[in-house]
Each structure stands twice: as C-alpha cells, then as structure tokens.
Amino acid sequence: MSFPQTRLRRLRRTPALRGLVRETDLRAGHLVAPLFVAAGVSGREPIATMPGVERLSIGEAVLEAGELQARGVPAVILFGIPDAKDEQGSGAWDDEGVVQLAIRAIKAAHPDLLVIGDVCLCEYTDHGHCGALGADGDVDNDASLALLARTAISQARAGADVVAPSDMMDGRVGAIRAELDAEGLGDVPIMAYSAKFASAFYGPFRDAAGSAPAFGDRRSYQMDPANGDEAVREALLDVQEGADMVLVKPALAYGDLIHRVKDATRLPVAAYNVSGEYAMVKAAALAGLLDERTAVLEILTSLRRAGADIIITYHAKEAAAWLAE
Ligand code: PBG
Numbered sequence: 001m002s003f004p005q006t007r008l009r010r011l012r013r014t015p016a017l018r019g020l021v022r023e024t025d026l027r028a029g030h031l032v033a034p035l036f037v038a039a040g041v042s043g044r045e046p047i048a049t050m051p052g053v054e055r056l057s058i059g060e061a062v063l064e065a066g067e068l069q070a071r072g073v074p075a076v077i078l079f080g081i082p083d084a085k086d087e088q089g090s091g092a093w094d095d096e097g098v099v100q101l102a103i104r105a106i107k108a109a110h111p112d113l114l115v116i117g118d119v120c121l122c123e124y125t126d127h128g129h130c131g132a133l134g135a136d137g138d139v140d141n142d143a144s145l146a147l148l149a150r151t152a153i154s155q156a157r158a159g160a161d162v163v164a165p166s167d168m169m170d171g172r173v174g175a176i177r178a179e180l181d182a183e184g185l186g187d188v189p190i191m192a193y194s195a196k197f198a199s200a201f202y203g204p205f206r207d208a209a210g211s212a213p214a215f216g217d218r219r220s221y222q223m224d225p226a227n228g229d230e231a232v233r234e235a236l237l238d239v240q241e242g243a244d245m246v247l248v249k250p251a252l253a254y255g256d257l258i259h260r261v262k263d264a265t266r267l268p269v270a271a272y273n274v275s276g277e278y279a280m281v282k283a284a285a286l287a288g289l290l291d292e293r294t295a296v297l298e299i300l301t302s303l304r305r306a307g308a309d310i311i312i313t314y315h316a317k318e319a320a321a322w323l324a325e
Contacts, residue, residue, distance in 0.1 A: 024305045026297065028072030028323050032116065032270070033316035036208050037061045038081035039098040049204035050275055051282045053314050055081060058102050064317075065106045065113055071320035075114035077164060077312055078102055081209055082124055088132055089121035093150040100158040107159040116191065117155030119148055119165040119176070128206075128213040130167040130221060138220055144169045149179040156180060156188045164247070166193040168221040177242035189244035191270060195231035195257055196249045198222035201276030208275065228257055235261045243267070245310070250274040252299065255306040262307030271308035273299065278314040293322050 011021050038045065038055040045055040056064060065076050080099035082091035091097050103115050121144070122130045131144030144167065152163040163180075165172050173192045180188050198219045206212040223230060235246045246265055248258045249272035262269045281299070285292035296315045303311050313319065 024301055026301045026304050026323065028316075028320035029074055030304065030309070030311055031073050031300075031316040031320060032075040032077050032310060032312040033064075033068050033073050034077050034079060034312060034314060035061050035064060035102075036079050036081060037098050037102040039083040040081070047204070047208040049207045050279055050314065051286060052318075053208065053278070055208065058098070058105050061102050062105050062109045065110050065115075068317055068320070069110050069113045071317060071324065073316050073320050075116055075161075076106070077116040077118055078106075079118050079205075079209055080123055085124055085126040087126055088147065089124035091124040092119075092121050093147065093154045095154055095157070097154070100154055103155060103158040103160050114161045115159065116162040116164050117152070117158075117160035119152045119155065119163050120167045121147060121151070122167075122211040122213075123209045127215070128211050129216075130218065131169055137216075139169075141169050141171070141221075145172055145175040148172050149175045152176045152190075153179055153183055153185065156183075156185045160188065162189050162191050162245075164191040164193060166196060166249075168193065168196050168218075168223070171241070173238045173243050174241035190242060191245040191247055192235075192238040192241075192243035193249055193272070194235040194238040194243065194246040195254075195261060196222055196247070197225045197254070199225065199250050199274070199276070201250045201252075201274045204275035204279045225253075228260060231257045232260050232264045235265050239265050239267060245270055247272055247312075248308075250277060251303050251308070251311070252277050255302065258303065258306040258308050268309045269307055270310035270312055271303045271306070273303065273311060273313040273315070275314065281315075293318075297322060 011017050036055045041055050041057050044060050047053050078099050082098055106115050120130050129139050131139040134140035245268040247270040248254055251271040251273045258271050284290045
C-alpha cells in the first residue's frame with residue numbers, strides 16, 4: 001500500500017491559508033517597554049550603545065509613556081538613574097527618588113498604563129552591585145533583603161502596579177511579599193526575575209544606567225548560563241515565595257528555559273529581550289546586514305512560541321507600530 005506524498009506546502013500557498021493555521025500571535029498587548037529615567041537629564045540623552053534608546057527626564061518619560069500607550073503597549077518598566085550613589089544604594093528607596101517621582105507622574109498622566117518598578121540596587125550603589133556588601137566584599141544576601149523590600153514598598157506606595165525584583169538574592173520574593181502585605185499593599189503583584197543569568201548581553205544596559213560593577217562580577221548571585229534545571233528550581237522557589245509572574249532573562253539564547261519555566265510553573269512568564277540583544281539587531285540593521293523589521297518581528301514571535309506571555313523589549317515602540325500596519 002502506498003501513501004500519497006505528504007504536502008505540508010498545501011497550507012502555505014496563500015496569506016489567508018498561512019493566517020488560518022498560524023499557531024502563535026504577537027500583539028502590542030504582549031509588550032513591555034523599558035524606560036530609563038534620569039534625575040540629571042533635562043529632555044533626552046542618547047545612549048551610545050543602544051541606538052534609538054534614550055535617557056529621559058521625568059517629563060519626557062511621561063510623554064514617551066503616552067506614545068507607547070497610544071500604540072497599544074500596555075506597560076512600561078522603569079529604571080532609575082539617580083543624581084548620587086552611595087554604598088547602600090539609598091536612592092532606590094527614597095520616596096522622592098527619580099523612579100518614585102516618575103511613577104507618580106506617569107500614573108497621574110496615564111492612569112490605565114501599567115507601570116512596573118524594577119527593584120534592584122545596582123543603579124544606586126557606588127560599587128554597582130545589586131545588594132549590600134558584607135565584610136568579605138561579597139554581596140550580603142540577608143542584609144540586602146530588607147533594602148530590596150524597602151525599595152519595593154516605596155515604589156508600590158508611589159503607585160507602581162507591579163514590582164519586579166531583578167537582584168537575584170535568595171529569598172527576596174518572600175521578603176517583598178511579606179512586607180507588601182504588612183503595609184496594606186496586598187494587591188500589588190510581584191514579577192520575579194526568577195532565572196536571570198550572568199550574561200554578556202547586559203553590557204549596553206550597564207552603559208545606559210552607569211551600573212557596571214566597580215569590581216568583580218555578578219556571578220555569585222546571577223545564574224550560570226550553563227544551567228537549565230537550576231533555572232526551573234529558581235522559578236519554583238519564587239512561586240512558593242509568592243511570585244505572581246516569573247521572568248527569564250536574557251531571552252534569545254534561553255528559549256528552552258522560557259519553555260521549561262512555563263511548563264513547570266503555569267504562571268504568566270515574561271521574557272526579557274535585553275539590551276545586548278537589542279544592540280546586536282540595531283547594529284546589524286544600521287550596517288545594512290539585515291532587515292530590521294522582519295528580524296525584530298521574527299525574534300518577538302519566537303519568544304511567544306517558546307512560551308512567553310509577556311515580552312520586555314526595547315523594540316516595543318517600533319514593533320507596536322509595525323504590528324498596527
Ligand atoms: C538590574 C538590571 C539589569 C538589567 C535589568 N535589571 C542589569 C544587570 O543585571 O547588570 C539588564 C537589562 C538589559 O540588559 O537590558 N540588576
């Protein structure tokens with residue numbers, strides 16, 4: 001008995017057929033745009049390593065947020081660049097700090113736009129590490145928890161819709177959840193950067209935020225890129241501690257883990273398409289080496305296919321415009 005030749009190409013013949021059987025959708029509604037809000041900037045300041053991304057004054061951040069919302073992007077995640085840094089990173093939990101002021105201003109102007117606060121100390125510490133230093137010069141895990149929780153509370157009080165700890169200390173999700181609940185902020189969800197790897201792809205971000213570590217590196221708290229099972233363990237622990245959403249970062253070389261973390265947690269999963277991933281595409285596009293629009297939409301679609309519900313990406317504004325065409 002012979003079978004007819006399988007013809008998968010039958011369903012690829014026309015745009016209508018391809019549309020009918022397309023498995024993955026990508027909408028502006030899946031995207032989150034990172035914004036850098038800088039205390040010392042009036043207007044906008046270009047970031048050399050991230051063409052098309054700028055450090056913004058609070059006023060410009062409000063305008064940018066409005067443009068994003070008009071394009072259908074439902075959320076922004078804020079990173080602060082303070083005027084002054086100190087050993088503890090006290091600017092992170094200053095109720096009048098740059099992120100807190102930006103949250104209030106954006107929420108006042110655009111109440112329906114979701115504002116996510118990135119909770120970390122590295123933009124605020126003079127040593128550039130993500131927590132407080134112990135006597136041995138390494139980051140002191142437990143001493144950092146209280147500072148991170150204070151930061152999350154301060155952002156939530158300013159009106160953040162979601163807090164997103166990106167520091168990778170053990171136990172910070174539980175510490176933040178307990179503190180939010182104790183302060184009457186039980187409705188504020190936590191998006192945990194559960195599987196955040198010690199990656200070369202954060203280089204441009206550190207340039208943008210001036211947050212490169214002054215000594216050493218982040219490998220005693222961020223994950224080893226070689227480890228997948230551990231990423232799943234991290235995510236499950238964060239779920240136990242009260243995470244409402246979990247995040248995998250970076251994204252492009254970590255599609256397997258977006259998939260595994262989604263399978264293991266069944267929570268909303270975010271993928272962070274990080275600065276170095278953005279810079280690679282931009283540099284190639286600017287050099288005429290690839291078609292930016294097609295490449296970006298392919299990348300973002302692949303993250304959705306891997307299992308990401310939410311994609312944090314510096315391409316958000318342009319991608320939203322392309323998706324509306
Ligand atoms: C803060 C933080 C970083 C990023 C997001 N939150 C920097 C880092 O861990 O060094 C990187 C984002 C990006 O590269 O786009 N800890």
